[in-house]
Every structure is written in structure tokens, then in C-alpha cells.
Amino acid sequence: MTYSLAPQFLKSFKDADIRGTYPDEINAGVAYAVARAFVEEFAYTKVVVGRDMRLSSPELHTAFVAGVREAGADVIDVGMVATPQLYFASGSMNLPGVMITASHSPAEYNGMKLVHPEAIPLTKRNGLAQILKRVKKGQWVTPNKKGKFTKKNIDAGYQKRVLAGIKPKRYEGIRLATDIGNGMAHDIVPLLAEKLPIKFDTIFARRDGHFPNRDSDPNLRENQLALDNKIDHGHYDFGISFDGDADRIAFLDEHGNYVNSAAIGALIAKRMLVREPKAKIASTNLNSRIYDETITAHGGKVVMARTGHTFVKEAMRKHKAVFGCEYSGHFFFRDFFYTDSVVLTLREVLDAYVEAKAAGETFSQLMAPYLVYEQTEDIVIPVKDKDVAMAKVYDYLVSLQPQALKKFDGYFVDFGDVWGAVKMSVTEYGVKLMFESTSKTNAQKLQRQIQKFVKSIAKDEAY
Numbered sequence: 001m002t003y004s005l006a007p008q009f010l011k012s013f014k015d016a017d018i019r020g021t022y023p024d025e026i027n028a029g030v031a032y033a034v035a036r037a038f039v040e041e042f043a044y045t046k047v048v049v050g051r052d053m054r055l056s057s058p059e060l061h062t063a064f065v066a067g068v069r070e071a072g073a074d075v076i077d078v079g080m081v082a083t084p085q086l087y088f089a090s091g092s093m094n095l096p097g098v099m100i101t102a103s104h105s106p107a108e109y110n111g112m113k114l115v116h117p118e119a120i121p122l123t124k125r126n127g128l129a130q131i132l133k134r135v136k137k138g139q140w141v142t143p144n145k146k147g148k149f150t151k152k153n154i155d156a157g158y159q160k161r162v163l164a165g166i167k168p169k170r171y172e173g174i175r176l177a178t179d180i181g182n183g184m185a186h187d188i189v190p191l192l193a194e195k196l197p198i199k200f201d202t203i204f205a206r207r208d209g210h211f212p213n214r215d216s217d218p219n220l221r222e223n224q225l226a227l228d229n230k231i232d233h234g235h236y237d238f239g240i241s242f243d244g245d246a247d248r249i250a251f252l253d254e255h256g257n258y259v260n261s262a263a264i265g266a267l268i269a270k271r272m273l274v275r276e277p278k279a280k281i282a283s284t285n286l287n288s289r290i291y292d293e294t295i296t297a298h299g300g301k302v303v304m305a306r307t308g309h310t311f312v313k314e315a316m317r318k319h320k321a322v323f324g325c326e327y328s329g330h331f332f333f334r335d336f337f338y339t340d341s342v343v344l345t346l347r348e349v350l351d352a353y354v355e356a357k358a359a360g361e362t363f364s365q366l367m368a369p370y371l372v373y374e375q376t377e378d379i380v381i382p383v384k385d386k387d388v389a390m391a392k393v394y395d396y397l398v399s400l401q402p403q404a405l406k407k408f409d410g411y412f413v414d415f416g417d418v419w420g421a422v423k424m425s426v427t428e429y430g431v432k433l434m435f436e437s438t439s440k441t442n443a444q445k446l447q448r449q450i451q452k453f454v455k456s457i458a459k460d461e462a463y
Contacts, residue, residue: 003029003063005135012111013132015426016123016310019102019111022056026110028063030135031100034112035067037134038096040141041127042116046074048097050086052184052245055209056110060100064112065149072143077151080207082184082246084341087119088158091337094118101184104217104243104328105427107210119337120317121310159191162336162343168196170354175199177239177252179227181216182208185242185342192343198350203230216243218250219329220377221258228256237353238363242342247309248329249342251349253364262288263370265325266295268348272323273298282316282324282332285412285421286378286434290370291325306409308426313338327378327434374440376420376447380430381454389431389457393422396453418446 006012006027012020018034020026039047047068051057057080068075078089086099094117102109114122114131122128178200180186186207193200203226204213214223218241227239231252239252251259269281269291281295284307292302305315305324309332312324316338324332331345332338356366383389390410397405397413404414410423410432420435420443431454437443 001066003032005029005033005138009135010132013128015128016121016308017111017113017427018128019105019109019427021108022110026060027056028059031060031063031112032067033135033138034114034131035064035098036071036140037131038098038114038127039068039071039073041130041134042096044073044096046076046095046147048076048078048086048089048093048095049100050078050081050083050089050097051100052083053080053182053186053207053209054100054102054107054110054244057100057209060110060112064098064100069147069149070143071140072145072147074148075150077149078154079151080184080187081154082188082342083113084247084336084339084343085154085158085187086113087115087337087339088161089152089154090115090117090119091339092157092161099245101245103245104248106215119339121313123310123314155187155191159195162341162347163192163195166195166347171350172197174350174354175201175234175236177227177230177234177236178202179214179218179224179230179239179241180205181218181223181242181244182206182211182213183216183242183244183246185246188242188246188342192346201230201234201236203227211244217328218243218248219258219261219327224250224252224256224258227252231256237357240346243329246342247340249331249345250329253367254362255364257364259367260288260290260371260375261327261329261331262291262325262375263367264345264349265323265331266291266293266370267352267367268331268345269295269300269323269325270298271348271352273300276322279323280319280321282312282319282321284312284326285409285423286327286432287325288327288373288375288436289419290373294370304408307421307423307432309340327375373436373438374443375436376434376440376443378432378434379447379451380425380428380432381451381458382428382430383454383458384429386424386429386431389454390422390424392457393431393450393454396450397422415446418442420446422450 090097418437435443
């Protein structure tokens with residue numbers, strides 16, 4: 001079969017993955033070409049392939065498999081899986097792989113998360129740039145023979161890995177309101193329920209690439225309303241919610257209030273540091289300040305990383321960090337190939353909660369010490385040229401005379417009573433803002449002020 005590249009395929013190549021709207025930015029032609037380039041660039045002989053439930057995923061999957069095989073490499077197809085399952089397959093089999101997904105992006109998007117053996121993600125610096133160069137050229141080597149195709153079910157192996165050493169009896173009587181989000185958590189939650197005496201009371205459990213019930217990002221308040229309502233009308237210990245490919249998890253307390261992901265990260269970091277004193281733990285500019293403060297207060301060392309799952313993983317490997325957290329609901333574990341694991345995250349939170357519950361505390365009481373700051377939701381403002389916009393923003397921030405202004409992954413600015421980050425979006429053509437304070441009103445006020453300035457840049461026809 002002959003494949004043609006999407007007309008705007010260049011837009012799908014980001015710093016940390018390949019992602020765009022289907023079919024104008026990503027299509028079967030892009031998937032096929034990326035597969036050929038992936039195998040040829042790194043001389044891989046076997047590739048693990050997984051996909052999510054998005055409507056275009058079967059087409060991209062078929063094309064990617066064809067590309068790998070026609071490049072002469074074998075395919076191990078693990079089928080429809082969550083992204084952490086693909087990481088498990090890559091890490092446990094020491095093979096390169098691809099997850100066909102657009103993660104938390106809306107239904108019209110799709111993409112590819114490529115990994116080297118041991119689930120090491122590709123970025124522009126370690127493979128994506130070379131792959132793009134080959135895709136542009138479009139000239140492929142003819143191998144001596146076509147690669148083989150094998151299907152493999154990894155559920156049992158994955159379940160054994162993420163539940164290793166667990167003590168099920170301690171979770172007896174726990175009820176969790178669970179929002180599957182019509183995504184791949186559909187496959188993760190039953191693997192937990194099979195082994196644990198926890199009642200996972202689910203909503204939006206059917207896999208559906210249309211995302212008929214809510215948008216795929218579980219951290220946005222508008223996407224938590226149905227779960228909040230379920231908690232209000234039931235008796236649950238707390239609530240959990242997932243994104244489309246189930247590599248993000250969000251937590252709501254027993255009253256339906258969202259718990260900042262960095263607060264969850266702080267809870268886990270504290271537990272990690274009890275087990276491994278003075279350990280290194282990864283953070284980003286967009287995390288709540290409580291996360292870094294907790295790490296430092298308990299003897300750990302904060303390792304800063306660029307925002308984006310691939311960059312956090314890169315920093316963790318470089319510094320041998322035991323754990324990492326992103327405000328977006330990604331939680332990373334050294335002992336899971338330095339990748340995201342919603343199950344290991346939930347295990348840590350459950351263990352902390354079981355201890356708190358035995359002492360008569362609720363989930364909200366457990367989390368209260370980590371919720372001392374108020375953080376805005378991040379917003380992305382479209383701009384024509386991110387580099388030009390960021391340079392203008394820097395001059396504007398300087399003019400506001402902050403107490404501190406650091407250049408790292410954009411800018412981190414501190415006014416004393418309000419602080420936060422301004423950075424380029426990794427996946428969109430825009431500038432991202434997020435601010436924090438002891439007063440949400442003050443944080444929102446500064447965010448609106450800088451948002452107004454960035455919008456004025458975007459309207460400037462001169463650039």
C-alpha cells in the first residue's frame with residue numbers, strides 16, 4: 001500500500017513527541033514514514049507497538065506496523081493498552097516501542113510516543129530530529145526480508161509488576177469514585193479490582209474515542225464535575241480520574257474538591273524520603289511550591305527538569321532520582337523504568353490514606369498540610385512566534401520589578417506574595433502561564449495581567 005504524508009505533517013513534530021490533528025497534521029502516511037525512519041535510524045530489529053482507543057488509532061497502528069515490517073524489523077503488537085503498559089513492555093523486554101496516542105489532547109488529535117529500549121523517550125535531542133530528517137527525505141532502504149508480526153498480551157506481567165509486594169487486606173472497605181474518562185483506564189482498573197478488595201465505583205467506563213462525556217484532561221475543573229457529583233451523592237473515601245491513555249491521574253477528596261497534583265507529589269516524596277533518606281527527586285517550574293518545600297524539609301534534594309514528561313524522565317535518569325512529579329498529574333518512578341505509573345501513584349496514596357484512616361483522619365485531613373498555597377489553572381495563549389513572544393514577556397516581567405526572575409524552562413518570577421512560571425508550550429503554538437500565592441485572588445490577578453500583555457503581543461501584526 002502507498003502512503004502519503006499529511007499536508008501539514010511538520011506541525012506534528014514537537015520537542016518531546018509527535019502529535020497533531022488528524023488527518024491534516026498526522027495520518028497513516030506519517031505513521032508509516034516514522035516507523036520506517038525509526039527502524040532505519042537506529043537499526044532496530046524488533047519493535048513493540050501499542051495503541052489507545054482513539055478513532056484514528058487503528059489506522060495509524062496498521063500503518064506503523066507496516067512501516068516497521070517493511071523496514072525489515074519484527075513487530076510485537078501488545079494491542080490496545082494504556083501508555084504505562086507500553087512502557088512496561090519496552091522496559092521489561094528491553095525493546096524500542098511506540099504508543100499511538102494523543103494522551104490528554106482532544107478527540108481530533110492523535111500522535112506517537114516513541115521510546116528506545118528501557119522505555120527511554122525520544123525527544124528532538126535523542127532521535128526525533130533524525131527521524132524527521134528521514135521522513136522529509138522519504139527514501140527507504142529495501143531490506144532482505146519483511147519483518148514478522150506477533151501478538152502478545154502483557155496484562156498478567158504488567159499486573160504482577162505494579163502490584164508486587166502489595167498487601168491486599170489493608171485496603172478492605174475502601175470505596176473509590178472512579179472516572180475512567182472513556183479512556184484506557186478501562187483496562188487498568190479491572191486489573192486492580194481483580195487483586196484488591198477495593199470498590200472502584202466507575203463512571204464513563206466505556207472506551208470511546210469520541211470522548212462523549214468530558215474532555216480528556218482530568219486536572220481541569222470542568223472535567224471533574226461529574227466525578228464531584230458522584231462523590232456528593234455517595235460515600236467514598238476519595239475520587240480518582242484518568243486521562244485518555246491513563247498515564248495521568250487526578251485526585252478529589254471525599255467532598256469532591258480537587259487536590260493539587262503537586263500536593264499528591266509532596267505526600268509521596270515524603271514517604272520516599274523515609275525509605276531513602278537524602279534521595280534526589282525531580283520537579284518543574286509549574287509545580288506548587290509545597291512540593292519542593294516538602295522535599296527539602298525532609299532531607300531530599302530537588303532536581304529541576306523542563307516541564308514535559310520526556311524531560312522529567314531525562315532529568316531523573318541523569319541524576320538517578322527516585323521520584324518525579326508534574327502539576328499535570330504525571331508521577332514518575334525510578335523503579336518503573338523512570339516512567340509514569342498511575343498504579344504506583346495510587347498505591348502510595350492508598351498506603352498513606354490507610355495509615356491516616358486508622359488514626360481517624362479523612363482524605364482531606366491527610367492532604368491539608370500540603371494545600372497551603374492556591375494555584376491557578378494553567379492557560380495557553382496562542383502566539384505566532386514563541387521565541388519572539390517570550391523575549392517580549394521577559395522585558396515586561398523585568399519592568400514589573402519582581403524580587404526574583406530566573407531563566408529556566410521559560411521564566412520563573414517571584415513577587416513575594418505571588419510567584420509562578422511563564423513558558424513556551426511544548427505541544428501547542430503558545431505561551432503557558434501558571435501562578436501561585438497564599439491568595440488565589442492575587443494569583444489570578446497577576447495571571448490576568450500577564451495574559452493581557454501576551455494577548456497584546458499576539459495581536460501585533462509586525463511579528
